[in-house]
Amino acid sequence: MTSTRFSSLRRALRWFFVRSRGDSPFKTLLIHLALIGASIIAVYPVLRVVTISLRPNDALLTTDLRIIPQNATLDNYRTVLFGDPTKNRQSDFFLWLWNSFSVVAVTSIISVILAAVSAYAFSRFRFPGRSAGLVFLLTTQMIPAGMLLLPLFIMLAQLRMINTSLGLIIAYSVSSVPLTIWTLKGYYDTIPIDLEEAALIDGATRFTVFTKIILPLSSPALAIAFLFSFMGGWSEYLVARVVLQKNDLYTWPLGIFTYAQQFTVAWGQFAAASVMIAVPVMVLFLYSSKWLISGLTLGSVKG
Amino acid sequence: MDETPLIRRFLPYLYWLIGLFLVYFVVNALIAPYASGITLSVQIVIRRLIEIGGFLLAIFAGLAIIEVYFYQIFFRQPRTILTAWIVRILQGVFAGMGLLMVLAFFERTDLFRLQEGLLRSILYFPNTLVDGLRSTLMGIGLTKDSSGWMSGVVLIVIFAGLFFLIHQLTVPRSSKLGMAYLLVLPAFIGVLVLIIYPFLFEIKLAFSNASLGTQATKNAQYGLIYGWNNLVTLFTGTVAKDATFFEVLGRTVLWTVINVVFHVSGGMALALLLHRPMKLQGFYRTLLVFPWAVPTTIVAMALRNEFDSRYGLFNILLSNLNSWLVDVSQGMVSVPVLGEMFAWLAAHIGPVSWRQDPFWAFVSVLITNIWLGIPFMMVIILGGLQSISHEYYEAAEIDGASKFQQFRHITLPLLRPVLTPAVILGVVWTFNKFDVIYLITQGGPQEKTDILVSSMYKAAFSFYRYGFTAMFALVIFVILLAFALVYLRVSGGLKSVTE
Numbered sequence: 001m002t003s004t005r006f007s008s009l010r011r012a013l014r015w016f017f018v019r020s021r022g023d024s025p026f027k028t029l030l031i032h033l034a035l036i037g038a039s040i041i042a043v044y045p046v047l048r049v050v051t052i053s054l055r056p057n058d059a060l061l062t063t064d065l066r067i068i069p070q071n072a073t074l075d076n077y078r079t080v081l082f083g084d085p086t087k088n089r090q091s092d093f094f095l096w097l098w099n100s101f102s103v104v105a106v107t108s109i110i111s112v113i114l115a116a117v118s119a120y121a122f123s124r125f126r127f128p129g130r131s132a133g134l135v136f137l138l139t140t141q142m143i144p145a146g147m148l149l150l151p152l153f154i155m156l157a158q159l160r161m162i163n164t165s166l167g168l169i170i171a172y173s174v175s176s177v178p179l180t181i182w183t184l185k186g187y188y189d190t191i192p193i194d195l196e197e198a199a200l201i202d203g204a205t206r207f208t209v210f211t212k213i214i215l216p217l218s219s220p221a222l223a224i225a226f227l228f229s230f231m232g233g234w235s236e237y238l239v240a241r242v243v244l245q246k247n248d249l250y251t252w253p254l255g256i257f258t259y260a261q262q263f264t265v266a267w268g269q270f271a272a273a274s275v276m277i278a279v280p281v282m283v284l285f286l287y288s289s290k291w292l293i294s295g296l297t298l299g300s301v302k303g
Numbered sequence: 304m305d306e307t308p309l310i311r312r313f314l315p316y317l318y319w320l321i322g323l324f325l326v327y328f329v330v331n332a333l334i335a336p337y338a339s340g341i342t343l344s345v346q347i348v349i350r351r352l353i354e355i356g357g358f359l360l361a362i363f364a365g366l367a368i369i370e371v372y373f374y375q376i377f378f379r380q381p382r383t384i385l386t387a388w389i390v391r392i393l394q395g396v397f398a399g400m401g402l403l404m405v406l407a408f409f410e411r412t413d414l415f416r417l418q419e420g421l422l423r424s425i426l427y428f429p430n431t432l433v434d435g436l437r438s439t440l441m442g443i444g445l446t447k448d449s450s451g452w453m454s455g456v457v458l459i460v461i462f463a464g465l466f467f468l469i470h471q472l473t474v475p476r477s478s479k480l481g482m483a484y485l486l487v488l489p490a491f492i493g494v495l496v497l498i499i500y501p502f503l504f505e506i507k508l509a510f511s512n513a514s515l516g517t518q519a520t521k522n523a524q525y526g527l528i529y530g531w532n533n534l535v536t537l538f539t540g541t542v543a544k545d546a547t548f549f550e551v552l553g554r555t556v557l558w559t560v561i562n563v564v565f566h567v568s569g570g571m572a573l574a575l576l577l578h579r580p581m582k583l584q585g586f587y588r589t590l591l592v593f594p595w596a597v598p599t600t601i602v603a604m605a606l607r608n609e610f611d612s613r614y615g616l617f618n619i620l621l622s623n624l625n626s627w628l629v630d631v632s633q634g635m636v637s638v639p640v641l642g643e644m645f646a647w648l649a650a651h652i653g654p655v656s657w658r659q660d661p662f663w664a665f666v667s668v669l670i671t672n673i674w675l676g677i678p679f680m681m682v683i684i685l686g687g688l689q690s691i692s693h694e695y696y697e698a699a700e701i702d703g704a705s706k707f708q709q710f711r712h713i714t715l716p717l718l719r720p721v722l723t724p725a726v727i728l729g730v731v732w733t734f735n736k737f738d739v740i741y742l743i744t745q746g747g748p749q750e751k752t753d754i755l756v757s758s759m760y761k762a763a764f765s766f767y768r769y770g771f772t773a774m775f776a777l778v779i780f781v782i783l784l785a786f787a788l789v790y791l792r793v794s795g796g797l798k799s800v801t802e
Contacts, residue, residue, distance in 0.1 A: 125483035235598030
């Protein structure tokens with residue numbers, strides 16, 4: 001009996017330590033401990049938000065460190081989703097989500113379309129001004145985000161676009177285009193040029209080559225580029241605060257900040273709203289992170 | 304990577320989403336009449352869709368017109384001398400109209416201002432035409448909204464007709480570079496309108512006394528003297544309300560250096576730990592990118608309250624640590640050295656006032672930003688490590704190189720093409736990144752945690768010192784540019800990246 005228990009333990013240990021390129025078991029153990037420690041540091045603050053969202057309203061202020069609090073309740077979620085029946089108030093959570101979504105989706109669509117087309121030119125053609133253009137695009141990343149915000153704000157005010165979602169779309173498009181071009185150019189560079197040349201010899205036009213060969217082949221990269229600029233705008237706070245002042249146009253970061261400002265009952269609602277927003281984003285992010293990483297490194301390693 | 308189109312793979316989720324929204328709208332429509340407040344309704348959705356749809360159509364129609372115009376310039380040539388005259392005159396009129404519209408846009412946004420008069424009416428001639436078309440349509444009986452849409456349609460038809468005419472009068476020709484420029488054009492226009500133009504505008508604003516008192520640019524005065532005044536105020540006065548420029552500059556440098564050093568070294572350490580054949584690698588990696596995956600805004604707002612003096616996570620941990628240390632030191636009073644050491648620790652480690660103490664407030668934003676930034680560097684470096692071939696290490700092993708030597712002479716040099724742009728961008732981003740600061744401390748207490756960019760944001764949008772802010776922004780830009788140029792000179796440039 002003891003021998004079988006030991007053998008299973010031994011098997012578990014062997015499974016654990018296997019294939020560790022010449023590292024001693026002790027070192028492997030240390031590495032795992034370090035990684036576990038780092039993982040806890042990375043994850044625990046996020047879990048705290050979940051914890052707070054589950055706390056009942058009378059127990060928000062506590063020094064408890066448990067992950068699932070005592071008397072855990074979903075009250076905060078209900079209030080965020082369906083409003084507060086005791087105060088006869090509706091929930092504006094979905095309104096915020098819709099405001100964010102509509103603005104950011106359009107921004108991403110615009111920037112991906114613009115970038116997909118021009119990145120192709122940067123990748124496949126050699127024309128005067130090409131490398132100057134590429135360096136210039138990188139330089140624009142050097143401009144502080146807040147720096148262009150003031151002239152944009154005044155411009156939008158002159159065009160009477162403050163307090164409209166179109167104004168926010170314009171303000172967001174600024175930042176995402178240059179980097180999207182870089183990412184996509186990096187990806188196009190990895191697609192063999194022979195495919196296109198063969199098609200061109202067969203009499204296809206550049207347009208058909210682009211739409212029938214390049215775009216389908218680069219659809220993962222396009223998805224990443226879309227996701228990238230989507231994520232960039234999705235949780236943006238500072239620009240939105242300047243452009244939008246009307247309650248009914250608030251994007252969700254502005255909205256939940258009204259919850260987060262004090263350590264009151266709203267704190268639990270803030271946490272609940274955060275969890276509901278963050279979970280889909282994180283799932284999407286983790287799901288796509290493999291492509292994200294390859295896109296990022298391709299963009300920088302290969303030229 | 305499997306080859307099913309992404310859209311098709313996401314389609315089921317999309318159906319679910321639409322279904323849920325339909326349910327939501329039905330429920331909402333039932334509840335809405337009995338409650339106060341604003342909530343999402345079908346009307347709001349439809350109104351927004353129309354607004355955005357019109358905007359998108361306008362943008363893409365405009366771009367299409369410009370593209371066709373340049374296409375005809377690059378790829379068509381007139382048949383005869385007579386047609387050449389007609390075509391060139393038409394194209395010239397086009398270009399002139401376009402130029403006038405651009406200038407009118409400049410005037411409209413106050414880049415320069417014209418008095419009422421002939422010049423101004425010339426400038427607004429294309430706009431007057433469009434307005435005329437619109438009011439004619441309204442005269443026929445269209446509403447304000449639909450006349451806007453209809454005049455757009457009419458304009459497109461007119462343009463299409465003109466382009467067709469030019470097409471008939473010309474024959475094709477080939478152009479090597481035309482294609483490239485046509486492809487780059489839309490993004491170029493976007494960058495021009497959204498980045499270059501605001502930048503120029505900012506330069507102009509820097510030489511003005513624009514503020515809330517002058518109603519932004521409406522009554523602002525421009526001149527070199529105002530620019531000089533702004534510059535003097537920047538370097539001798541306060542940047543927002545309390546802090547001076549050099550104080551904030553010093554803090555910004557500190558902020559950037561500490562953040563980037565921790566990001567790169569932390570990311571490097573984790574990447575080196577992860578980059579080996581081992582169990583649970585994917586699991587750890589997933590957990591470790593959490594801080595990057597969570598929206599920054601949420602993290603910053605959540606951690607804002609975790610720095611609370613009583614109920615925040617950090618002080619709970621610190622006070623627990625403190626009471627543990629007190630217990631231990633009481634148990635060890637008799638032990639000679641250790642007892643004193645623990646007593647000292649117990650006296651010095653404990654809850655901290657993150658909000659009131661400037662030093663700890665700065666530490667709190669640093670902690671948050673370091674925590675947020677490590678995963679990105681880890682992922683970048685991990686990607687770089689994976690692209691390094693094993694053979695180098697095997698060769699080095701045979702030659703008897705130690706692990707450290709391998710790291711120093713193989714890993715680091717081969718990581719450089721990845722690290723160089725990542726570090727440059729990291730520095731620039733961190734230098735400019737103040738959402739964490741803004742959301743956690745709002746620069747407080749007494750602007751002791753402000754960095755340059757957050758001071759600038761405050762000067763513009765809390766104190767409305769527009770002209771001053773513009774000069775401030777230019778100075779920041781110059782600092783960053785100088786950094787980038789020096790770095791590029793030192794590190795051998797971006798050649799590897801652009802070529």
